[in-house]
Structures are given as structure tokens and as C-alpha cells.
Amino acid sequence: MPSIIEAFQSQVGRKILTGITGFLLVFFIIFHLVGNLAIFGEPDAMNSYSHFLHEFGPILWFARIGLLAVFVIHAWIGISIWLKKRKARPVNYNVYSSKGGPSKQGLSSRSMAFTGVVLLIFVIFHVNTFAFGDMGTAELADGTQVHDIKTLVLDTFQNPLYAFGYTFVMILLGAHLGHGIWSAFTSLTLKSKKASATIYTIGIIAAVILAVGFLFIPLYIYFGGGCEAALIQCN
Amino acid sequence: MSEMTINLKIWRQKNADDPGRFEEYRLPEVNEHMSFLEMLDVLNEKLIKEDKDPVEFDYDCREGICGSCNLVINGRAHGPKHKTAVCQLHMRNYSDGDTIVIEPPRAAAFPVIRDLVVDRTAFDRIIEAGGYISVGTGAAPEANLIPVPRDTSEEAFDYATCIGCGACVAACPNSSAALFTGAKIAHLNLLPQGSPEREKRTIAMVEQMENEGFGDCSNYAECEAVCPVGISISAIAQMRKDYMKAVF
């Protein structure tokens, strides 16, 4: 009988772990998107939301480390599957094509490794920009001094490179989730054919909603949204 | 009855150490009612008469049940038709002047023996690891002492129909054997007779699958699309479920 650690190193265990971490990441992304929507709220909604999170102190750090671990495991397994696949088929087909039908091969599923790696690089970059970036302070309505994340966000997305770069990456996120959400259910032993078909559709809709939700923000800002209220210079 | 000319591009490889290469052939007078393998028989007759080496490929029953044949045709295991083994594919699915590329199933776990013939004994070793119910000859109780709900029996049967051809591995971008392994695990684990050994079986077969050098499953479901008997990837879900139950 393998130990739990050994079990999670097996092919089946790895896949289940990918599914679990994938789900956690999807939850995080939903949470994150909801947080981001604060940019459309009251002028200091975003900063007070950020402040609210920071109030958690050590718990926040705990969550951050946990999130990082989930992310690393998810990425690590993904990359190792990709590496193993090359070993498992040393000579490639000269002609290869999907048979269609029940096959879930497509742009989304075939590019999981690519979109995953891009997302990995993006996240490092993203955290560097918004978590460790230069932030001024702002004052909330009740006079509390907080990090001015909102201005940083608005400033950052004035840069077309950022705005469109983010948009592009969010499209990739959508692609990743398009296969990923259904795949996570499948990895976590979803068996029923009917439910599987439903979840596949829901997964794609959710992926589109999440991607559009995220990419809407940089584009909105780049094209002038949210600036007046923040009293910064906009495009 | 229409006849056509088919252009063939076939993988030729003398043995596992030979790097292999494609050779091209032009085959006239292909009859639409021929099976794909009969078309290859006709090609071989022509090659033999021209003092060339015939193309080696595996076949036996030619009824789609033995699982011997497994050619990758224009990039698809068993060719273009769903739920059809290549021996049951007919030339009426092609048109005059078509070019058909034929490759062996490609996977590190299936080394090439010659041309399109590969060694699939890795599958046998996965079965050896636990793909059975341990009941010695003579030890069986009266058959109707073990009632099995019809739906359970039918579901187990769906998985038991696997013909072990290896198309799932051939078509999987990762060369995973999850559908093959999952199908046997699901067949036996679902039945009350198979339940005492469920945990041991699942763990051993999963371990052996990995040791044979098959890749991971990434839920592409291409295996289900190429499976000549249409085994569903729900077999893989069953395998995962039982694996987790066994481990925790």
C-alpha cells in the first residue's frame, strides 16, 4: 500500500492533485475577480478592500503561502506531465489529427502546457507589479491611511503594453480554464456522461466569463474608464 | 463497383534499432468493397512479385474483436471511422487518388518490431499486476449465488469489451494507457466478485501502468474517440475513484 505521499506521486494521484489545486486556483480567481470589481465601485472601494485584506495580518501571509504552494504544485505537475509525455513518445507521428466525436482535443486542451507556463510567468510579473510595486498612500473616507493600490492599477494600465499584454494573457487564462474546469471535474472522478457534457459547457461559459471579467478591467482603464474619479491623467 | 488508385505512404522499419523511414507506393485497382487490410494484402502481393519486402502489420480475426490490428492512418488510430477497428474499415471510405499515410502506434512502451508491428506486451504486464479475480479453478460457488444487478453487470460489460488493441495509447498525445488500465479496473471493481481485491488490484495496476513508461492522462478523451469499441473515459474516473478509496 503506498503512503499518501507516494500515492500523490503516482499518475492517478498527480492528476487528482492537479484537479484539486486547479479547483482551488479557480476559487481564488473568482475571489480575485470579485475583488477587482471594486474598481467599479465607490472611489475608495478598492483601497478599502485591499486594506480589509491586509488587516488579516499573519493570516493573510498564511493564505498567500498556501496559494503559492497550490500554484507551484499545479504548475510543477503540469510541467512534469509535459516532460514525461516527450519521454513516452520519443518518435512523433508525421501526421496526427484528432478523431473528433467525444474527443476533447482542441486549441484549449492541447495548449494547456503553453498557457500554463505563460500564466506562471505572468503571475510572477503580476505579483511583482501589484504586490511589490511602488505604491503611494491614500486616505479612506474614515481617514485611515492605506496603500493606494487603485492609483497603481490605474497608472499601470495607461501603458498600452500592460493593458494589451494583460488582455492577451487573460485570453490565455480563458483558454486554460476552457479545458481546465471540466478536466478538474473529470480528474476528481466525475463519471456520469450526462453530467460531464453539462459541466463541459458550464466550464467553457465560466472560462469566458472569468477571462472577459479580467480583461475588461485593463481595457476599461486604458480606454479612459475610472480615471476621473481617481483624478489621474488618463489616455 | 468502382475501382480507384490509392497513394500510400507507409512507415518502414527493419527492427527496433533501425531509425525507420517512409516509403511511397502507388496502388491501382483498389476495390471499394475491400477492407483496409485487404488493400494492404494486395499491396504486399504486388511487392512480393516485384521482389520487394512486403509490409509487415499485425492482424488476425479481421472481425474487429481480437485487437491485433492497430494502424495509425492519416494520424488517426484505426482510421477515420468511429467505433471501427482498422480491419473493419473499408476502402469505400476513400476516393480515387487519395494519399494515405500509415504509421505504427508510436509509444516508448510499444517498441517497433518491424514496419507497422509493435510489441504490446506492456498491456499483458498491466493485467498480470492485478487484472483478474483470484479464483482458482474449482473454487467457484454456484453461479446464481452471486446476484449482480443488471445495470451493474451491463456497466461492467461496457468496460470489459476492451479489445486491448492499444489505439488509446496510440492516439493519446501523452501516450497514456489510462483508458486500457481503467477499463479493466472498472470492469472488475464494479462487480461484487471483484470487490474483495478492489484496492490491491487498483494500486498494483496503476503502478504497473506507470512502470511501463506510459504517459499521464490529461483528459483529452481522444482515447474514447478512437476506441474501436467505444469505451468511455468514465473508466478512468472509476480508476481514480477506486485509487483514492484505496489510498485513503
Place this chain on the structure above:
Amino acid sequence: MKLDPKIPSGPLEEKWDRHLKDIKLVSPNNKRKHNIIVVGTGLAGASAAASLAELGYNVQTFSIMDSARRAHSIAAQGGINAAKNYQNDGDSVWRLFYDTIKGGDYRSREANVYRLAQNSNHIIDQAVAQGVPFGREYGGLLDNRSFGGAQVSRTFYSRGQTGQQLLLGAYQAMMKEVYSGKIKDYPRQEMLDLVVVDGVARGIITRNLVTGEIQKWEADAVVLCTGGYGNVFYLSTNAKNSNATAMWRCHKRGAAFANPCFVQIHPTCIPVSGDYQSKLTLMSESLRNDGRVWVPRKKGDKRPPHEIPEDERYYYLEERYPSFGNLVPRDVASRNAKLVTDDGLGVGETGLAVYLDFRDAIKRDGIEVIRAKYGNLFDMYENITDENPYETPMRIFPAVHYTMGGLWVDYDLMSNIPGLFVAGEANFSDHGANRLGASALMQGLSDGYFIIPYTIGDYLAGTELPKVDTDHDAFKEAADSASGLLDKLLAVKGNKTIIEFHRELGKILWDKVGISRSKEGLESAIKEIRELREEFWQNVKVPGEANYFNKYLEYASRLADYFELAELMALDALDRNESCGCHLRDEYQTEDGEAIRDDKDYAFVSAWEFVDVNGELETKLHKEPLEFEFVEMKQRSYK
């Protein structure tokens, strides 16, 4: 040569049990000292190997396929009989025995067939315990269907894949023992000779089909489970690699070949469509439960079937056999198909087909009921012929399917060469002159699971076997002879391909040693076979070399044996001046085409011995009389 069937004495019901009581046992410690070779890993081979290994013997298995799971047993569709009487329709061991011996037209041994019927119930128990998913009722209990003309429902089935499921059960049992180390499995190895030392079978010679290496294997007993020889006809429902080489080489080493002319021609196969055709596909005869067989009454009626009015349709089976109708046994159905096509009433492009029509069944039960019963068979038919059997009747024609003949064995399934056991279709034992539907799986598994494991122990315990190793001269001689034959084939370098020769041989056999035979036809067949064989050895073109994977070389070596076997089949058919079961001699039939059996002169097993006189094939006939103590021999009537 003395052929002693060694049938135990006593009442029929007690023979096997009494024999088991008398059988000598090998002690557990000694079992592990015995090597047993099993050649062929289909139903009989895999079940025998697994059971022997469970008992503690060292077993080595050899198969020409890349895995035991691919043996041709896998293709059996319909089902397996057992006398469970789950349907409460009056079935019993006795009735299954009686039907089988009657179905075989009284050309098999009572004792063997009775034991088969007894074992049938154990097989079902064993298979269910192994996880074979038989069809079940909603209550969870096993379902049965009536099959192949039986008047009780005793056939257990797994959809249309019963052979597959039973084989996988046996294969898995075998793989379990491979894992435990008691079985060493050698796939892609072809047995090319039997090694006989001092008159006793002591090993085999194989060719490693991947490397071409000729290898020698020593054993205390050899179990041959290599299936039947239907492929001698070129076109048959057998898998392409099924062949007679292992049994033929044993025959040439002295094993008697019994009833070679008993070949079953299955009535419901998809007709031949062209010269390129490589094999024939069987449609399960369960189709005859609902399909009606007919041809147009008018010769050369080329109208499409739906335009032929009811009164111009000749439902010949229903008219000639009112009580059995479309469900007459296989031999009767095949013979009648030939009769009507010989009369020019055949349908389809070639005129070599009859209709199997589901129109009335669909009208009666609805298309969904028919789809549920036969959907996969209808799909298969449509895939092969490109015609939709829901709308237009199927075209079917008989095809070579099963060979009842095989190596002669005694009650213990041992051939006349001590130490050589033969099981499954490779032996002649249980089906007489005609096998009933759903009986082949039963016999293969009865032999493998429940007979060989006991009788081999009896042999080993009662025989002094001196130590022999593969350096012995007999091994060297056999190995040289095996590789010599391959070299000889490669050296011919003629102009005609192997398939061309085989196709010609098949045509001779089909025309003259097929559904019906005549003295004149058989004599000319023997002549033609000899001529063709001579031409083969002068003009065959075998590609490649012997030292690597070379399927055409394997094929050529099998074809060389078919030429000799074909002649023996014709000889046997010529010798048997009667019509019985599948063997119909034109001279011995009533005016309306019913077989005339001759129990006075032909109630025997013909066992042919191969005598090598200066390298020339000479055959000698021995007769094992068949005695019927418990059943009365009756003329079969399905009227």
C-alpha cells in the same frame, strides 16, 4: 498402433466420477518438479495453463499471437451451453448430453460427451466467479437464450461477445499465474515440431517469430491447444493466423489424426464479394431465431427482394422442416442453402447467397426490439456490405467455420503419443460429425479447466520419465528438420505467391471437399491437391529471410502443411461411404436430399496414422469403433 479410448466402466453418469476416484495424484512437492508445455493459449490452452499452474506445476505457454488474449476463441459470438436448467424448461445433464450426441450424428463417444455435459455447469460457475459479465435478468440472476435449434434455453451469453468474455476470463486467470511465476509465457512463438524421445512426447521446437531463432524446449508433458484447421480452405471464419501446423507436425511424429473430413460449414456468413477477400465474417446464428431464410421461387429472378411478392418467395427451410423451420442445425441449414443455389435460385451478384429477412420480425416486434437484440450484428453487416438490413434482407451464405476432426485422444485427452495431450478444437473428441451451436466454448473450457489438470497428473504420477535435456539428439534432429523446411521454402524462389496457391487449394476443397462430396469429386480433388502441392514446391515465392519477423514465411510453412492435410481430408471423406452430420456424400442421400447414415459400417472414429516411407506421405487408417450403450442411434429428423 493400438487405439485404446480407455473409457471407464460403469454407468454413464458415474464414469467420470469413478475415473477421478481412480486417478493417481502427484504430491505437491513433486508437482513443482514437473515442466508442462502448453501450446496455444485460447480457451482450452489458457484455462489449462492457469489450472495446472494453480496446482503447482511449472508451466510454459507458447502462442503465435502477441498476447494470449488474441486467440481466436475471442471471436465466438453466440454463447455457451450449460445444463443449469435455470429456466425450468426441463433441461438436464442428460438432455444436453443427448442433444450433443444426436447433433453430432452419433459419431462421438458417449462417455466423453456425457462428461462434457456434466462439466458445463462448473464452467458457468467458474466464469461467473472470474467476473465474466454474462447477460442477466433484472433480478440479478443469469439469463439464458435458446440457441442453434435447441428446444430449451440453456445458452449463457455475453451480448454477441461470449467468446471474448470467456477468453478474457481464462486469459486473466493465466496472467495471474504468470505474475506468480508459475507460468512462463512466450508469445510470438510458433511450435514447429514435437520432440519424441523413446516414443514419449518430451518437448517442442519453436520459432521465435520476432527474431527467427529456432528454440528447443524440454517438458514432461505437452498440451496442444492450437485450435482447428478450417483455414485449410483459405476462406473461412477462422482468424487469419489460425493454422494446423502444430497438430500436423505432431501427426507427422506419430499422433493419429481423427475424422479429418468432419468440417462444419456455418450457414449464416456474409457472402464472398471478390477475389481479394481474405476471410469470411460470421453472423451469429441467433439471427435465425427471428430472421426468415428465403430465395425467389423463379430461377434468375433479379428483382430487388422487396419487389418479390410473398407467393413467389421460397421459404425453403420452413417448407421442408415444418417443426424446426429456420432453426434446423447448422449442417442442415448449410446443405439446403447449397441445394437452392445449385438450383440457380441464389441471390446477389454472384448468385451464391440466400436472403435472411427480418421484415416480418420487425413488423411483429417493432424495429426497436429487433435493434436491441441484434443491433451490433446489423451494424456489422452494414459496415461490411454497405446495405441496411433493417430495410433490405441480409444476404448470407455458408462458410467453413469449425473442424470437428482433430488429433485423436483417449478419454484422458491424451493422444496415442504418451505425454502429448490435446484439448479444445485441436482434438476430435466431443462433437462427432457436427457441432451444435454454443458448444465449442463449452468443450474448450471443459477440457482446459476440468479434465486436463486431473488427467495429466495421472499420467505424470504413473509414468517413469528419465531426465532428458535439449542437447538430446531428438531435439537436434527436430530443430534441424524445422529449420530445414523453412530454408527449403525460401530456396524455391518461384513465381507464384503463397496466397495464390492457398486460394487455389481452398477452391479445390470448397468445391469438392466442402458442403457436399462425391466419390468422383474426391478422387479428382486428391489428384488436383497433389499436383498443386508439387507445383507449390517448385514455384512458390516466399519473400525475405528466416532470421527476422517474416509473416509470409510463417504462412508458407503453414501452407505446406495444409497441402498434406487437405489430401488427408479428401481421403477420409472418400473412405466414409455414408452421409453423417456435416459430411454429406452425394451418393448417400434420399431423393429429397436427406442424409443417409450407415451405422452398421461407419459407426467408428477414423484415425489416420502418418507413415513416412522414404519421405513419401503414406497414410494408414485405423478404426475406433463407437459403441452406444446408453442412447439409441436414430436417424436425425428435423421435419
